[in-house]
Amino acid sequence: MHQEFLGILLMLAVAALLAAAVSLFARRRADRPEVAATGDSAPATGPGRFALAAVAALAVWVGLLALVPWAVAVRALGWPGLGNAVAFALPIGLGIAFLRRKGGLS
């Protein structure tokens, strides 16, 4: 059981080592940062629409993950399972379609 996580952890350790090496190497070659932050002006459209896009993305990902158990057993569950999956996905799909129609994803 722990073997699967050991492989992933070792891969993450390799990624961390590589990231550190690349950062150190690049920092030695880079010039001093020249671009400074230019003030804290108010957002032009505000984070509200950003939150809409984020919620839509979250809905897609959560919907996808929630459908996974059904997807693995689709044949065993048959038509009733398919009906349940559609009943679950339909409100999420309609919500995203409504959001898109209102310009929330543009």
Next chain:
Amino acid sequence: MIAVSLKIALWLAALGVLLPLLAGAVSRQRARLVGREAPAELVLFGETFSGGFTPIVEAFRALTRAPVPVAGAGRIWRIASPFLWLAPWFVILAVVPFGGVFRFGDTRIALVVAETDVGLVLVWLAFAANACVRAASRAAGGRAAEGRGSGWLAAQAAAARAQAVSAAAAVSVLGMVLWAGSLDLQAIVLAQDAVLPVFAAPTAVWQAVLAVPAWGAFVQPLGFALFVVSLLVAGERPPDHPADAGSWPPGPAARLANGLARPVGAALVVALFLGGGAVPYLPAERLIGAVSRVYGEGFATGFVLLLQVGTFFAKVVGVALVQAALSDRWSHRAAGALGTAAAPDRFVRRLLPLALANAGATAVFLVASGGGAA
């Protein structure tokens, strides 16, 4: 522990060959497209190297180019972002199998770093994480260079686009999950090591001629096309980042991550849609049976294991080179037609609905016919 380390070493060695090879191919392709000569010289310790060193030169230049300064990005983001850029791709590499499962007496060898039955969920999470890092990086860079308001705007565009593309990539493989009945990438690869039955073939000869491998590309052609296109679009320069506004992605770790995206994406395409390390028309069991009659079972198993590893990486190189060529031609054409090197957003927005429609149609077909690999 030793076996896992050896598998990781194999991946790193493969990446060590693939990354310079792809960087060189991309450089030559771009040079051809814009009508200039590819840079082919490497100056090290006062010595100039050229010719066959071109791929190494290109990889070295890409990695050591000075990063775009992001003074307003915050210290924590600057320290963490290199790891956050690279980690998702390494998690994907951990769960992508580069061959099947073999037995030497009582010893079982699975050609995958992390043998997990939820590998595809980890791939989806890695896609989502990569999309978030892209958006956060764009926000940090934008806020530093253009002020907080522009940073938010850029982040909003980048987040929506990155999430749409990565969600489309994730949904486009849902058809393969339905068909194989598993989230285990190893199981999906093993399910493809077969030949699809041919119906309505008049004779056995026709049946043999018409038979195609049970690869994902044949059982899920639309899912395959959408997945490849999503990977191509994911690596592109965002539309709000014009070609003259500095390098994309912004920083050496991000550039390395973008370089990794091609071989890792190609490895996923091969595992999910091109049979992994399987040799077409020659299932591993039949091959081991044939070879073991002459050389014994141990030799036959070892031979097929090496054959599958070689076949897998050969397929990955082929897919990565095709992807690189397609991506550059597409970007070049888009740059000429639209004044930007990015795919039109109208096209990006159609990926997710198409992928959902494909998954729905696959589910209806499987329930109605009772088919599939599982």
